[in-house]
Amino acid sequence: MFKSMKRIVRWAGKYRGRLYLGSVFSFFSSLSTAIPTMAAAYALDKSIQAYWAHTTIDASLIWKMLWIIVGSIALNFLFSYLRAILQESIGYEVAAGQRIHLGDVLKRVPLGYFSQNSVGDILAGVTTELSTLELQGMKMVDHQWIRKVYCHRFMPDLLQPCCGGYFHCRRCSFGAGFAGD
Numbered sequence: 295m296f297k298s299m300k301r302i303v304r305w306a307g308k309y310r311g312r313l314y315l316g317s318v319f320s321f322f323s324s325l326s327t328a329i330p331t332m333a334a335a336y337a338l339d340k341s342i343q344a345y346w347a348h349t350t351i352d353a354s355l356i357w358k359m360l361w362i363i364v365g366s367i368a369l370n371f372l373f374s375y376l377r378a379i380l381q382e383s384i385g386y387e388v389a390a391g392q393r394i395h396l397g398d399v400l401k402r403v404p405l406g407y408f409s410q411n412s413v414g415d416i417l418a419g420v421t422t423e424l425s426t427l428e429l430q431g432m433k434m435v436d437h438q439w440i441r442k443v444y445c446h447r448f449m450p451d452l453l454q455p456c457c458g459g460y461f462h463c464r465r466c467s468f469g470a471g472f473a474g475d
Contacts, residue, residue, distance in 0.1 A: 305388060306384055316380035
């Protein structure tokens with residue numbers, strides 16, 4: 295996995311900085327995705343505590359949770375948009391340069407090469423494989439690095455102190471469980 299990611303990052307070349315910055319925005323997008331779940335779980339915990347204590351919940355808690363959820367959705371949109379602006383075009387820009395380079399190389403190839411090798415194989419190599427890398431390369435780096443490494447390794451440690459509960463990530467679906475305060 296990491297070997298393929300290193301090759302794609304090297305392939306990105308001069309766009310590497312944009313790739314890394316987009317990964318940072320992707321991390322914050324993933325974090326803001328978890329916030330509505332945490333807020334809803336926190337509000338549910340407070341309402342269950344109020345039920346067992348035979349009291350009412352504070353009305354300001356509802357408004358606070360609403361604004362936290364709406365704000366985190368807006369942040370998720372913003373971070374996803376910034377990641378898309380930075381990362382999505384990298385594959386297209388690098389692949390365009392690669393196609394131009396391949397065209398220059400194919401211009402210098404002797405004509406005997408085309409009689410020995412199938413033109414369909416050459417076209418498949420130039421179009422299909424490069425197109426797959428163009429469309430899926432940056433997404434693979436984003437999903438593998440951010441969602442697998444950050445979410446599985448660092449995210450639970452970051453989220454646990456926030457609410458006093460425990461969090462787990464199973465294929466990047468966040469779940470929350472509370473033992474109470």
